[in-house]
Amino acid sequence: xxxxKSLADSPCPVARALEIIxxxxxxxxxxxxxxxxxxFGEFQESLDIxxxxxxxxxxxxxxxGVLDVVxxxxxxxxxxxxxxxxxEALFPVIxxxxxxxxxxxxxxxxxxxxxxxxxxxxxVSKLILRSxxxxxxxxxxxxxxxxxxxxxx
Amino acid sequence: xxxxKSLADSPCPVARALEIIxxxxxxxxxxxxxxxxxxFGEFQESLDIxxxxxxxxxxxxxxxGVLDVVxxxxxxxxxxxxxxxxxEALFPVIxxxxxxxxxxxxxxxxxxxxxxxxxxxxxVSKLILRSxxxxxxxxxxxxxxxxxxxxxx
DNA sequence: CCGTATCCATTCCGATACTG
DNA sequence: CAGTATCGGAATGGATACGG
Numbered sequence: 001x002x003x004x005k006s007l008a009d010s011p012c013p014v015a016r017a018l019e020i021i022x023x024x025x026x027x028x029x030x031x032x033x034x035x036x037x038x039x040f041g042e043f044q045e046s047l048d049i050x051x052x053x054x055x056x057x058x059x060x061x062x063x064x065g066v067l068d069v070v071x072x073x074x075x076x077x078x079x080x081x082x083x084x085x086x087x088e089a090l091f092p093v094i095x096x097x098x099x100x101x102x103x104x105x106x107x108x109x110x111x112x113x114x115x116x117x118x119x120x121x122x123x124v125s126k127l128i129l130r131s132x133x134x135x136x137x138x139x140x141x142x143x144x145x146x147x148x149x150x151x152x153x
Numbered sequence: 154x155x156x157x158k159s160l161a162d163s164p165c166p167v168a169r170a171l172e173i174i175x176x177x178x179x180x181x182x183x184x185x186x187x188x189x190x191x192x193f194g195e196f197q198e199s200l201d202i203x204x205x206x207x208x209x210x211x212x213x214x215x216x217x218g219v220l221d222v223v224x225x226x227x228x229x230x231x232x233x234x235x236x237x238x239x240x241e242a243l244f245p246v247i248x249x250x251x252x253x254x255x256x257x258x259x260x261x262x263x264x265x266x267x268x269x270x271x272x273x274x275x276x277v278s279k280l281i282l283r284s285x286x287x288x289x290x291x292x293x294x295x296x297x298x299x300x301x302x303x304x305x306x
Numbered sequence: 307c308c309g310t311a312t313c314c315a316t317t318c319c320g321a322t323a324c325t326g
Numbered sequence: 327c328a329g330t331a332t333c334g335g336a337a338t339g340g341a342t343a344c345g346g
Contacts (some may be wrong), residue, residue: 003316004317004339004340005201005314005337005339005340007177008156011264011266011319012181012184012254012255012265012266013250013251013252013255013258013259013265013266014181014184014247014251014254015181015254016251016254016258016259017250017251017253017254017258018180018181018231018250019176020258022175022176022177022180023175023177023295023318023319024160024171024175024176024319025319027167027175028168029169031165031167032265039327039328040327040328040329041327041328044328049156049320050319050320050321050333051329051330052319052320052321052322052329052330052331053318053319053330054329055247055328055330056185056318059333064333065257074342076327076328077328078327078329080327082171086257089253089256089257090253092252092253092282093246093250094167094250095249096245096246096249096282097166097167097170097171097246098166098167098170099166099245100166100170100242100246101165101166101167101168101169101170103242104218104239105166105169105170105173106169111164112164112165112166113164113165113166114235118258123294128280128281128282128283129245129249129272129282129283130281130282141336142321147314153221153322156319156320156336157318157319157320157333157336158319160309165336169338176341177338177339178339185311188330192307193307193308193309194307194308197308202339202340203310203311203339203342204308204309204310205311205339205341206313206338206340207309208308208309208310208337209338209339223307228309229307230308230346231307231308232308232309288330307344308345308346309344309345309346310343310345311342311343311344311345312331312341312342312343312344313340313341313342313343314339314340314341315338315339315340315341316337316338316339316340317336317338317339318328318335318336318337318338319334319335319336319337320333320334320335320336321332321333321334321335322331322332322333323328323330323332324327324329324330324331324332325328325329325330325331325346326327326328326329326330
């Protein structure tokens with residue numbers, strides 16, 4: 001008993017997403033990857049995570065298709081972990097999470113780290129995110145239920 | 154040993170945010186709250202979560218200031234759990250997570266649940282998110298480090 | 307119907323030692 | 327440097343029984 005219930009088959013996209021990245025380390029690894037971190041040791045030092053756990057989390061993220069393993073860019077015989085397109089698509093998630101954290105989790109005047117968007121040169125905290133409005137035409141029968149109770153403010 | 158490292162004091166807003174909602178159930182509870190769920194039993198049924206865990210997670214979210222406890226709206230002597238402004242500010246996080254899940258975690262033709270934004274009448278999956286561009290003027294000395302390595306695509 | 311309390315299996319995670 | 331192997335303690339989560 002006490003077998004953990006899998007969310008991987010949930011009809012809710014939020015639940016499925018959490019099955020992959022709803023875990024203490026996963027998103028921090030992804031955040032570091034966005035930050036340019038590629039090597040095992042860099043992740044380990046940056047996150048201060050035990051090596052065995054890091055090994056396991058990297059493996060899970062690779063299996064999930066969020067990271068990819070490539071031969072090291074320098075001569076060394078090792079590997080590097082880079083974001084796949086699927087992993088890069090997590091950028092808006094990181095940004096919104098960061099924005100929420102900055103706005104709600106820091107005392108006035110308290111310092112926080114910052115991330116600059118390479119393309120725009122602006123802090124990611126100030127990015128306006130564009131969703132894929134045109135993508136997924138959503139043909140009839142796509143949804144298993146429709147709930148019209150959302151507030152947006 | 155093996156004491157879990159707290160992220161609550163991390164200078165990274167993403168890490169702090171994950172300390173609160175980076176857990177298997179927290180965001181699903183928040184998602185349900187956005188969906189209009191307010192009662193203990195509703196959460197329990199919707200999430201199929203053990204009652205003791207639900208109790209604990211609700212308590213944590215209340216402590217974190219994401220949910221608030223109010224007297225039941227019907228006559229019953231119980232309580233209801235409603236989103237605080239801080240909790241409602243998580244809306245963009247849920248939306249981006251959902252968008253990512255829809256785009257990357259479902260096979261073509263596979264159905265997923267849907268959520269309609271009350272204000273706009275559109276699916277949240279197609280919302281264009283506006284960040285608080287004007288807020289937090291970010292005076293000098295706000296950041297502990299600046300990293301300019303971000304890719305945005 | 308709303309929770310709390312207990313018990314226990316599973317999972318997580320840190321420390322450490324070890325290999326190449 | 328980049329992992330793997332093993333260990334033990336802590337946290338998570340599920341089942342269930344109980345009380346308001």
